Amino acid sequence: MYRYDEFDSRFVHERAEQFRGQVARRLSGELSEDEFKPLRLMNGLYLQLHSYMLRIAIPYGTLSARQLRKLAFIARAYDRGYGHFTTRQNLQLHWVQLPKVADVLVDLAEVEMHCMQTSGNCVRNVTADHFAGAAKDEIEDPRILSEVVRQWSTLHPEFSFLPRKFKIAVSGSDADRAAIMIHDIGIQIVKNDEGEIGYRVFVGGGLGRTPFIGHEVGHFVGKCDILAFLEAVMRVYNESGRRDNIHKARIKILVHQIGPKEMRHRVEAEFAEIRQMGVLELPEGEIARIAAYFTPPDFEALTDECPEFEAAKRSSRGFADWVKTNVHAHKMPGYAIATVSLKPIGKTPGDCSSDQMDALADLMDEFTQPEIRVTHEQNLVLPHVRRKDLFALWQSLDTLELATPNHGLVTDIISCPGLDYCDLANARSINIAQEIAKRFSDLERQHDLGELKIKISGCINACGHHHVGHIGILGVDKKGVENYQILLGGSGAEDASLGEILGPGFDKEGIVDAVENVIATYTDLRQDGERFLDTVRRVGAIPFKERLYAH
Amino acid sequence: MLIKRGRIVDDPFLALADGEPAPQSGAILVSLKRFGAEKDALLARGFPLAVRVAAGESPQSLSDDVHKLAAVVLLVGYFKDGRAFSWARLIRTRLGYKGEIRISGHFLKDQIAFFSRVGADAFDLSENISPEDVDLALKEISNVYQPSVDGRRTIPELRGRMNERRRLAS
Amino acid sequence: MPQVLTANRLQVGEVVYWNSAQGWVDSFAEAEVLPDDKAEDVLKDAAEWVTKREVVAPYLFEVRVKDGVAVPVKIRERIRAAGPTIRTDLGKQAG
Numbered sequence: 001m002y003r004y005d006e007f008d009s010r011f012v013h014e015r016a017e018q019f020r021g022q023v024a025r026r027l028s029g030e031l032s033e034d035e036f037k038p039l040r041l042m043n044g045l046y047l048q049l050h051s052y053m054l055r056i057a058i059p060y061g062t063l064s065a066r067q068l069r070k071l072a073f074i075a076r077a078y079d080r081g082y083g084h085f086t087t088r089q090n091l092q093l094h095w096v097q098l099p100k101v102a103d104v105l106v107d108l109a110e111v112e113m114h115c116m117q118t119s120g121n122c123v124r125n126v127t128a129d130h131f132a133g134a135a136k137d138e139i140e141d142p143r144i145l146s147e148v149v150r151q152w153s154t155l156h157p158e159f160s161f162l163p164r165k166f167k168i169a170v171s172g173s174d175a176d177r178a179a180i181m182i183h184d185i186g187i188q189i190v191k192n193d194e195g196e197i198g199y200r201v202f203v204g205g206g207l208g209r210t211p212f213i214g215h216e217v218g219h220f221v222g223k224c225d226i227l228a229f230l231e232a233v234m235r236v237y238n239e240s241g242r243r244d245n246i247h248k249a250r251i252k253i254l255v256h257q258i259g260p261k262e263m264r265h266r267v268e269a270e271f272a273e274i275r276q277m278g279v280l281e282l283p284e285g286e287i288a289r290i291a292a293y294f295t296p297p298d299f300e301a302l303t304d305e306c307p308e309f310e311a312a313k314r315s316s317r318g319f320a321d322w323v324k325t326n327v328h329a330h331k332m333p334g335y336a337i338a339t340v341s342l343k344p345i346g347k348t349p350g351d352c353s354s355d356q357m358d359a360l361a362d363l364m365d366e367f368t369q370p371e372i373r374v375t376h377e378q379n380l381v382l383p384h385v386r387r388k389d390l391f392a393l394w395q396s397l398d399t400l401e402l403a404t405p406n407h408g409l410v411t412d413i414i415s416c417p418g419l420d421y422c423d424l425a426n427a428r429s430i431n432i433a434q435e436i437a438k439r440f441s442d443l444e445r446q447h448d449l450g451e452l453k454i455k456i457s458g459c460i461n462a463c464g465h466h467h468v469g470h471i472g473i474l475g476v477d478k479k480g481v482e483n484y485q486i487l488l489g490g491s492g493a494e495d496a497s498l499g500e501i502l503g504p505g506f507d508k509e510g511i512v513d514a515v516e517n518v519i520a521t522y523t524d525l526r527q528d529g530e531r532f533l534d535t536v537r538r539v540g541a542i543p544f545k546e547r548l549y550a551h
Numbered sequence: 552m553l554i555k556r557g558r559i560v561d562d563p564f565l566a567l568a569d570g571e572p573a574p575q576s577g578a579i580l581v582s583l584k585r586f587g588a589e590k591d592a593l594l595a596r597g598f599p600l601a602v603r604v605a606a607g608e609s610p611q612s613l614s615d616d617v618h619k620l621a622a623v624v625l626l627v628g629y630f631k632d633g634r635a636f637s638w639a640r641l642i643r644t645r646l647g648y649k650g651e652i653r654i655s656g657h658f659l660k661d662q663i664a665f666f667s668r669v670g671a672d673a674f675d676l677s678e679n680i681s682p683e684d685v686d687l688a689l690k691e692i693s694n695v696y697q698p699s700v701d702g703r704r705t706i707p708e709l710r711g712r713m714n715e716r717r718r719l720a721s
Numbered sequence: 722m723p724q725v726l727t728a729n730r731l732q733v734g735e736v737v738y739w740n741s742a743q744g745w746v747d748s749f750a751e752a753e754v755l756p757d758d759k760a761e762d763v764l765k766d767a768a769e770w771v772t773k774r775e776v777v778a779p780y781l782f783e784v785r786v787k788d789g790v791a792v793p794v795k796i797r798e799r800i801r802a803a804g805p806t807i808r809t810d811l812g813k814q815a816g
Contacts, residue, residue: 007694007706018691022661026774027732030679033777038631039661047778049801050812052734080811095811097733121631151696151706157668158640158699161633227697238637239609273645279698286707289714348807419797420805428800430807480795 001062001371002147002293004112011154012109015116019043020102027099042160044090044118045101048423054096054104055118060128060146060170061089061374065364068372070111072357078104082353084417085342087465088167089127089374090118094421116154121162123153123234128170129177130375133296134383136331140189140197141294142172145226148282148290152227159234163241164249166234167206174494179376181205181496182468184251185233186214187226198222203233203263204255207462211498212252215260217267223287225271228280232270236263297370297384302334304387312391319394321443322405327390336387340372340380340397341404341412345437348430349415350378359400367393376465376492377414377453379407410452410519411437414465418458418475419482425458427475427482428508432456435512440519449519452532455490468492470533471518472499473511484511486518488544489536500541503549514548521547554685555651555673562675564601564622580624583608586616594619603655610638610646617642622651625671627658636669643670643700663688670700722783724760725752725791726767727801728776736801736813737776739763745776748813749802754784754791 004012019039026036044055056071063071071091075083078100079093086092096104108114118125126149128142129135149168153159159166169183180186186202198220205214221229237251240258255263274280313320328337340360343349360380364372367389373381380402385393397403406412413436416422418429433456440446455469459476466472472487484506487499506514519532521544526535536544553562564580573579578599586593586602593600599621604610606628610617617623623642625635635654642648654666655675663674663685674685696706704712726739737745738752741763746752755763760781767779782798784791793799804812 005710007709010693011696011706014692021691029772029774033771035630035659039659047729047734049797050734050736050804051729095734099732121633154696155665155692156697157665157695158636159633160665161631161636161662163633235637238633243632243634277644283707283711285711289710419800420807425797428806430805434807482796 001064001143002059002112002290008112009109012112012114012116013106015043015114015155016102016105016109019105023098023102038120038161041120042117042122043101043105044115045096045098046119046423048094049419049421049425051095052098052101053421054093054101054115055086056083056091056093056108056113056115057118057125058089058091058113058374059150060126060132060143061130061376062132062143063372063374064111064370065361065372067111067113068357068361068364070107070113072354072361074104074107075357076354077107081355082351083357084348085350085352085374085378085380087376087378087414087416087463088125089130089376090125091374092417094417119165120160121164121166122160123149123156123162123166123168126150126153126168126170127178127183127376129172130373130381131177131328131337131383132172132373133294134330134332134335134337135173135175135177136329137173137175138331139174139191140172141291142170142178142187142189144287144291144294145187145189145199146170147293148227148287149230152230156234159238162234162238163243164246166237166251168230171494176492176494176496177375179465179468179492179496181214181494182207182211182465182492183214185230190220192220196222199226199229201229201233203267204252204260205496206250206252207465207467208250209247209460210253210256211462211467212256213496213498214252215255215263217260217264224282224284225275227282228274229267229271231274231280232267235270236266240266296332299332299335299384300386302332302386302388304333306334306387309387309390316391318398318403318405319391322394322403323390324447325405325407325409326403330384332384334387336385336390338382338385338390338393339375339407340382340402341406342379342402343406343412343437344401344404345411345441346434347401349413349433352380356400356402359396360402363393363396366396377412379412405443406446408451408453409446410440410449410454411446412453413437414453414455414469416457416459416464418456418464422458422463424461425475426460426477427458427484429456429458429464429473429475432473432475432484432508432511436515439512439516449523450529450531452519454515465492466490467498468496469499470536471515473515474501474505476505478505482508484508484514486511486514486548488518488541489533491533502541502545517547518544552676552682553653553673554676554682555653557686559682560673563599566603578621580622583610583612587612590616601651601653604638606632606634606656610642613642613646615646617646617648618650620648620650622653622673623648624653624655624675627654627656630658630662636665639666639670640700660684660688664692668695668699668701668703722794723754723756723786723791724781725749725754725784725793726760726763726779726781727752727798728767728770728779731774731777739767739779745770749791749793752791754786755781 201218202214419425457464490499601622653673
């Protein structure tokens, strides 16, 4: 993974001191809250329902054991001993105090971490496929480009006061595990007929009040040109994005208003000008230097035949269940990708205690895991586990409540913090996730239902990505009472689609039954081992609406 | 207080409202609209002319005329409006302007380093920003990651040179 | 409808409520219930505390009074007064 050199290190330390100065100016009254707010947001500090919340950047979701330990320490020392992993691969701490934040930044800087640009009207954390470097179908590790973009976008002088936030995601394969189609800029790494690697650039995806799937604006952008292309997109947005209404300020609104064709035209004009100047040409040497940080670890020469693994599956039902869903094929024989579930039934999706983080760091050392990843579905991933180590790993994870065998199943729910934590929320979301998980906790039933992604947001800002859930749930305020609308048929993968609202919402007591009815409709209508999403796409929403609202 | 290239200077321009007649002599500052409507007459005066671009306006329309101006003033209505950063870049780079680009209006000292990088070289400071603040603001973060109008060496470039020096030394 | 004035302490971020006798208090139970005609003035006066950098983001919210006990009308304020409903070991509710 990327290692800071003295330049990067000095940068984050200076940034921490700069923020310390900004806090001092706030506390002395030199800065009003209005003036301080965008500055603190650019260091990821929010004022939430109960307290200040700090969002720590985890670039493309990758962490070393050392960094994980530091996060555990920070959560203990400055917060309440836990953190929440988000749908943008970051970590949130819900109980920090303003005068201590600069100290947190200094602690983070020690392990090459920071909170820069995790909020504010600037380029946010660049997210990428959590199976990077391990997936069989990978064309190129998306984190190389992600790191290039991260550096380029850090304190960019022209683009730090955009009309609104800007989110970029990178996928390294045809399968989209980074949800690039619902990002302001989504980048897909592709190979042309000559075998050259280039980038397919989508612009204008996004969720929230007005969800959109991104449009292709760059068909095949060369490696050396990608920064120039991104700068072109950003400039068109900075100059022309709406600033009169925060609900109409994202680039997706601009693309929708002027049309993708005009957007391409403007971007190409800007791109041509930037290219001509040559300043943003990415030198091969720099690409290679960054790529070198992402060379895979030294894999042992193993085969996929692993008798101890097979024996363990036979002897342990629990292990066999876990392997079924949480273990994924690796490009190297004898290796596997393991999903560490943060979705124990009845607990808060995505939360992880300091004790768990420390224990995970120990496991990483024990099983020589150089990295752990955060996924946008609020789980963790150990990308390079030897198959022969899986059973021992699982046993340890199990004692830590990190081995729930539900990856991709109905209880692997994505949920924003909602009204329990968030100042923007209209309804609680975590409790709904918990109730649904409890209702469907029977593992046999979960397996019968198969892949079923439920995503819950506590308000229209859609941090829970409800628009792209197979079942999406949106919490609203209906005359002072929490109310939940159901959306159907969304997907955040390469077959991206936005969910359709089925009808009037349900109250807290009714929503779980409603979800059960939706799922029952699926089991009644499914054919030939169809996934839930496939049945929905085949039969449409009407049978589900009828089931929900007939009486 | 007006700071230009790190020094406190007097503002030579008399700012004129749109309908206000221009004096016989002396440097004046007019709106972009007025410049568009009365360009020839204003330039014919033979005295330094500055144009103010307000929020919501683009300096693109200045085009080649920009070279006849003694200064372009970018008026920021509210500090969150980041268009002025792109406008400064546009004026320096696309239009090739070599004169004064001044930032005026509501901006924070924390934005001065950014403005400076994209080509602004003068700042109309409000009373809570001092020249020392400007100095500090420009020094707070030693290095930059991305190229911009200022032509500063970026971290990737500095790395490249450092690594090359080390390679040669070993 | 009667109202209560609330804000967050600038430094620690904690939720506080206004009581003209005691100032900013930590617990909703001690908050002063403001009659409608008085509430707006109290909110205006709160600006002074913002300037003094004691609190940020003061605002009013409605309460219902039953048997002398005030309860926030909105669930958001009930949660804000107590803590996260799914972690009763956190927030003001934990004591």
